Amino acid sequence: MSASPPLRPKVEKIVLAYSGGLDTSVILKWLAETYECPVVAYSADIGQKEDWAAVERKAWETGADAVVIRDLKEEFVRDFVFPMFRANAIYEGTYLLGTSIARPIIAREQVRVARETGADAVSHGATGKGNDQVRFELGYMALAPDLKIIAPWREWDLNARERLIAYAESRGIPVPVTRARPYSMDANLLHISYEGGILEDPWAEPPDDMFTWTVNPEKAPDRPVYVEIDFERGDPVAVDGERLTPAALLGRLNDIGAAHGVGRVDIVENRFVGMKSRGVYETPGGTLLRAAHMALESITLDREVMHIREGLVPRYSELVYNGFWFSPEREMLQRLVDETQADVTGTVRLKVYKGTCTVVGRKAERSLYRPEFATFEADEVYRQADAEGFIRLQGLRLKIRSLVRGA
Structure with missing residues (x-):
């Protein structure tokens, strides 16, 4: 029947x-x-x-x-x-x-x-x-x-x-x-994905001719390129001093990253529907952008604010991955994230070379990094003797635990 x-x-x-x-x-x-x-x-x-x-x-x-x-x-x-x-x-x-x-x-x-x-x-x-x-x-x-x-x-x-x-x-x-094509492709201004077909064997290396965007890092230029990205309140606004629209800016970073083989990843991820899936991705501009943004945050975000926000990144990312962009919880997290970006304004310099991007400079007008406090040289703003009491208080509970266990 x-x-x-x-x-x-x-x-x-x-x-x-x-x-x-x-x-x-x-x-x-x-x-x-x-x-x-x-x-x-x-x-x-x-x-x-x-x-x-x-x-x-x-x-x-x-x-x-x-x-x-x-x-x-x-x-x-x-x-x-x-x-x-x-x-x-x-x-x-x-x-x-x-x-x-x-x-x-x-x-x-x-x-x-x-x-x-x-x-x-x-x-x-x-x-x-x-x-x-x-x-x-x-x-x-x-x-x-x-x-x-x-x-x-x-x-x-x-x-x-x-x-x-x-x-x-x-x-x-x-x-x-x-x-x-012996695999499935999806593309947009942020990335290209490859799934299925020949990629369903997680042991098989993706063929080099599969990649349509990024240069093979082994064949990338032998000289590095430096790129500077300007941010305002957490958003990139300029590349090498030239202000660009959002789409044009991401496109510029894509061109730079792709030419130097940046942004290839090969992962087995956990789909929301319950199965594991192997995916290969090219995200050249996004890779540069995330590295630069995190570098700028390192000098502009308060330590405790950064640590709390970082603890929320996996949850925020799961919401995006699972399709809850328009959910109240994602919108709530977005408001919290955006609040942390008030002082994330400045410039980051990246060195791009053969599939890698390295942060080599960061500066911000409202930077919390102060050389006079961080220096290893003699200074007049930090009393090193104060560290003894700080360490004693931090270690007090550890001493008590050891005494109890040894009793």
């Missing part, structure tokens, strides 16, 4: 997060046929290299009722990447959250498009095994709880590439004739 088809809600119009690839092209046609309603193809330009005219043309040819392409690069960096970097967010000590932070802005604009076009449903192309389905749908729920959510990968039986291709060919949807 075959399983009964899922009960589907009545839908008037759907906005689909559309990339123009095989999956979302099939989804566009499948939605129109299955739900018998108009489908709006919506694409977000967040810095990925796309032929947007070709994406639009393919959406029309596949049967879209309307096509909406939004340039979100500046919003993406200003309202999502920069706040996250003010928190020094990093997932499981390595991943700079390039895919994770892109999903909330895509979802936010998708909701706007739904309102503008009178749609009552939104859809995405994320599979039922990954994190992105969670990130998209938590965004929809937080911003527009009235919209219906359609996740084709959890409904249909096109769960193999051969079935997708057969469906596409039967509907006249062009199937790429170029050699398929």
Whole structure:
């Protein structure tokens, strides 16, 4: 006995997060046929290299009722990447959250498009095994709880590439004739990710020709380059003295980092849905940016403020990774983080060389670093004899514990 088809809600119009690839092209046609309603193809330009005219043309040819392409690069960096970097967010000590932070802005604009076009449903192309389905749908729920959510990968039986291709060919949807990459890619202005296929063996080294952005560190220039980044209240505002918009600034740092092989990581991460997944990432500009921001904080943040904030970084990072950008707890942590950035204004100098970036200078007008206190030379502002009482008080509980144990 075959399983009964899922009960589907009545839908008037759907906005689909559309990339123009095989999956979302099939989804566009499948939605129109299955739900018998108009489908709006919506694409977000967040810095990925796309032929947007070709994406639009393919959406029309596949049967879209309307096509909406939004340039979100500046919003993406200003309202999502920069706040996250003010928190020094990093997932499981390595991943700079390039895919994770892109999903909330895509979802936010998708909701706007739904309102503008009178749609009552939104859809995405994320599979039922990954994190992105969670990130998209938590965004929809937080911003527009009235919209219906359609996740084709959890409904249909096109769960193999051969079935997708057969469906596409039967509907006249062009199937790429170029050699398929043996892995999955996702790109934006912050990073490029590679997952699946040949990378599913955690022992296998990624092939060098897989990387599309960064130079192999072994083949990077033999001379280092120095770069200075200016910050105001925790946000970068200039590179080498030139003030730039957020997107242009991140793009400049990407160019510098990529040319010198900076930003490659290879990790096995814990997905929110419960499985481990191997991912390889290129985040050249973000790697430079985080190193510089942390260096500036080292001279501008109070010790106890820094330690409390650092204790919150894993929690903040998990919220971003798991899709809770629009949650009250992330917003609360963001307010706390932003409060710590009031004096994080200054300049950091980095040395970039063969896959590494090293902090070689930092300065700030309101720096808490005072040479007259820190010097190893003779000084008149610190009484070294005071340290004896400090140490005695710190060690008192240790002495008592030892006496008790020895009794």
